Each structure stands twice: as C-alpha cells, then as structure tokens.
Amino acid sequence: MLTENQIWQYLEEVTDPEIPVLTVVDMGVVRQVEVSAEGATVQITPTYSGCPAMNEIEQNIRQKLKEEGLEKVKVETVLSPPWTTDWMTEKGKEKLRAYGIAPPEGSSADKSVLFGKPKSVQCPNCGSKKTELVSQFGSTACKALYKCTSCLEPFDYFKCI
Amino acid sequence: MEYTLRLGDNALILGQRLGEWCGHGPVLEQDIALSNVALDHLGQARMLMQYAAELKGEGYTEDKMAFFRDITEYHNCLLVELKNGDWGKTIARQFLFDTFNYFFYTGLLQSKDERLQAIAQKAIKEITYHAQWSAEWLIRLGDGTEESHKRVQKAIDALWEWTGELFEMDEVDEKMCEAGIGVDLAGVKQQWHEKTAEILEIATLKKPEDGWMQKGGKQGEHTEYLGYMLAEMQHLPRMHPEASW
Numbered sequence: 001m002l003t004e005n006q007i008w009q010y011l012e013e014v015t016d017p018e019i020p021v022l023t024v025v026d027m028g029v030v031r032q033v034e035v036s037a038e039g040a041t042v043q044i045t046p047t048y049s050g051c052p053a054m055n056e057i058e059q060n061i062r063q064k065l066k067e068e069g070l071e072k073v074k075v076e077t078v079l080s081p082p083w084t085t086d087w088m089t090e091k092g093k094e095k096l097r098a099y100g101i102a103p104p105e106g107s108s109a110d111k112s113v114l115f116g117k118p119k120s121v122q123c124p125n126c127g128s129k130k131t132e133l134v135s136q137f138g139s140t141a142c143k144a145l146y147k148c149t150s151c152l153e154p155f156d157y158f159k160c161i
Numbered sequence: 162m163e164y165t166l167r168l169g170d171n172a173l174i175l176g177q178r179l180g181e182w183c184g185h186g187p188v189l190e191q192d193i194a195l196s197n198v199a200l201d202h203l204g205q206a207r208m209l210m211q212y213a214a215e216l217k218g219e220g221y222t223e224d225k226m227a228f229f230r231d232i233t234e235y236h237n238c239l240l241v242e243l244k245n246g247d248w249g250k251t252i253a254r255q256f257l258f259d260t261f262n263y264f265f266y267t268g269l270l271q272s273k274d275e276r277l278q279a280i281a282q283k284a285i286k287e288i289t290y291h292a293q294w295s296a297e298w299l300i301r302l303g304d305g306t307e308e309s310h311k312r313v314q315k316a317i318d319a320l321w322e323w324t325g326e327l328f329e330m331d332e333v334d335e336k337m338c339e340a341g342i343g344v345d346l347a348g349v350k351q352q353w354h355e356k357t358a359e360i361l362e363i364a365t366l367k368k369p370e371d372g373w374m375q376k377g378g379k380q381g382e383h384t385e386y387l388g389y390m391l392a393e394m395q396h397l398p399r400m401h402p403e404a405s406w
Binding site: 046048049050051052079080081082083084134135136137138139141145159161 | 176190191193194196197198200201202203204205207208275278279280282283284286287290293294
C-alpha cells in the first residue's frame with residue numbers, strides 16, 4: 001500500500017492537459033489525499049465550473065496511480081471552498097512564466113476586477129510592465145489575452161480569481 | 162429540487178443559446194469570449210443539475226435532466242431563451258441577466274443549504290467576471306457610434322418587458338426564502354435597478370420605464386424559441402440514448 005506522501009509525489013507527475021508545464025499539484029487542484037484499507041481517495045476541485053479538463057485530470061490521476069500499482073482509487077470532486085489562484089504554488093507560477101504565460105498577479109481577494117481597472121500585468125517574454133488587455137477571455141477558461149507594448153508580443157495571462 | 166432545477170435551467174439555456182455564437186462572433190476575441198461565458202454557464206448548469214438529480218432520486222442523472230425533459234418541464238426565465246439577435250441584442254440581454262445573476266448569487270452565498278452555498282461560491286467568481294465584461298461592452302456600444310447606440314438602445318427597449326419575471330416571487334421562491342435557502346428577489350430587484358441605471362447612464366442609454374411584463378417561464382410556459390433549441394440540443398441523446406464517447 002502506498003502512503004499519502006508517495007501518492008502526492010506521484011501526483012506531481014500528473015500534468016494539466018491544457019497547460020502541460022504545470023502539474024495538478026502546482027495548480028492547486030488536488031485538495032486532499034487519503035489512504036485507507038479500501039484504497040485511496042483523491043479530492044480534486046475544478047478551477048472553473050465548466051473546465052473541460054476536469055474529466056481528463058481525473059482519468060490521468062487514476063491512470064498514474066494504477067501504473068504505480070494502486071488499483072482502488074476514488075477521485076472525488078469537491079466545490080467548497082472554491083479554487084482560487086492563491087492556491088497555485090510559487091513553483092507553478094515560475095513554470096508558467098517560463099512557458100510564456102503570465103502568472104496571476106496579486107491576491108484573489110482583490111476585487112478591482114468588478115467594474116474596475118484591469119491591473120498591470122508583467123510581460124512573460126521581456127518583463128516589461130507596459131502591457132495592455134486585449135480581451136478578458138483567452139484560449140481557455142482560465143486565461144485572458146494581453147499584449148506587450150514594449151516587445152509587441154501578445155501573451156496569455158492566467159486570470160486571478 | 163424545483164428551486165435548484167430552475168437555476169440550472171437558466172444556466173443551461175443561456176449557455177446553449179450563447180454557444181450558437183461560437184464560430185460566428187464579430188471578431189475572434191469576442192467569439193472566444195462568448196464561448197467562454199457559455200462554458201461557464203454550462204459548468205454551473207452541471208453542478209446544479211447534478212444536485213437536482215440527486216434530490217429527485219429515482220435514478221435521475223444530470224443528463225436525464227438536460228436531455229429528457231420536455232419544454233413544459235423547463236422552468237427557466239424567458240429572457241435567457243430569446244433569440245440572440247445581433248451583437249447589440251446579445252450584449253444587452255447578457256448585461257441585463259449578468260447584473261441580475263451577480264446580485265442573485267451574491268445572495269445565494271448566504272444560503273442555509275450547504276450545497277447551494279458551495280455552488281454559489283464557485284459560480285460568483287465567474288458571474289462577477291461576466292457582469293464586468295457585458296457592462297463594459299454595453300458602454301462601448303451605447304457610447305460608441307451612432308449606429309451601435311441606436312441598435313443597443315433598441316435592444317434594451319425590446320428586452321425590458323422580459324426582465325420583470327426575474328424578480329417575480331412565486332410559491333417556490335417564497336418557501337425557499339422563508340427557509341433561508343433561497344434569495345429574496347425584492348432586494349435583488351432594487352440592487353439591479355440601481356446598477357443598471359448607473360451603467361446605462363455611463364453608456365448614454367435611456368433606461369426604459371417598467372411597464373407590462375412577460376412571465377410564465379418559471380411555470381413552464383415558454384416562447385416558441387425554446388422548442389427549437391431543445392429539439393437541436395436533445396435530438397442526439399434521444400435518438401441514441403446510450404451514445405457516449
């Protein structure tokens with residue numbers, strides 16, 4: 001039988017299907033791991049309620065643990081407390097930046113998002129703060145589209161919620 | 162169950178309607194934006210319908226709720242089933258509904274029903290984002306060109322009679338409200354009027370007077386538009402109930 005720590009380590013190898021540089025642990029999607037006589041239970045939480053990657057994440061977790069010899073795995077989805085970008089690990093944020101996606105800025109408790117000004121986002125390519133919002137919605141539910149006015153590159157920004 | 166299902170119906174029908182824009186948006190970014198908003202609505206609909214199906218029991222599932230109920234069993238408000246129209250009309254409807262949804266789900270955060278509260282906690286983040294987006298677009302169109310101003314004002318005027326139903330309290334609403342589970346729509350109505358007045362003014366648009374209002378969606382009396390939408394949405398699972406991929 002695997003221990004909870006071992007399972008966490010294996011989960012560090014399960015990547016997000018839409019942002020393959022991040023693991024499900026980096027994303028903060030895995031909430032809890034429990035091992036009992038009946039097997040293991042992994043609790044995950046969706047980033048966005050309509051996130052189409054959730055089913056695949058569940059399957060990938062199951063698959064990975066099966067490969068490691070754990071047959072009885074229950075993957076549960078929990079909604080509360082809701083996922084926020086604050087749960088993304090620092091390591092995860094660095095990986096995002098290196099991959100060309102600007103990581104979420106600041107804390108999700110900042111409510112300037114509602115009828116407020118968009119915050120300044122740093123360009124992941126050249127590091128300039130001179131960037132502008134192109135669209136609040138990007139290539140996936142969790143991203144917005146920005147443009148850098150210094151290096152002129154467009155880039156994805158991982159929305160802060 | 163009925164209360165949860167109504168919320169699920171609102172989310173599902175609006176999500177499905179907005180999905181029609183996918184591939185037809187005026188520019189790529191806004192095509193993607195509406196598809197994203199649609200996806201959020203569908204995600205919320207799933208959470209609500211899973212819960213409604215559990216409450217109903219009898220082997221119900223979220224899919225059975227979505228695909229095997231007929232038009233009279235759908236209890237969404239009429240506003241969300243109306244045709245998309247032009248970009249101005251879609252934005253106007255989204256603004257009117259998002260603003261309602263924002264205050265409604267803010268109220269639902271206090272629900273004594275733990276599951277509804279959890280769903281509200283999840284959904285409010287997305288709804289807040291939607292409300293900001295559609296308000297910004299309303300301002301852009303209203304305070305834009307002569308043509309965009311004219312079209313979006315016409316849309317607001319035409320849609321106004323469909324907004325009264327959002328705040329109608331029927332027996333189900335009253336009961337849920339008394340139990341501390343549901344939201345008092347009178348409070349939402351006031352907040353909605355204040356916020357829409359504020360945004361419409363910035364958008365240089367005229368706020369219509371409340372007049373005669375359409376209703377009946379919550380009781381299963383719908384416009385003809387919903388029938389066509391359900392036919393398209395449901396035909397595959399009804400022809401091939403075991404289909405999967």
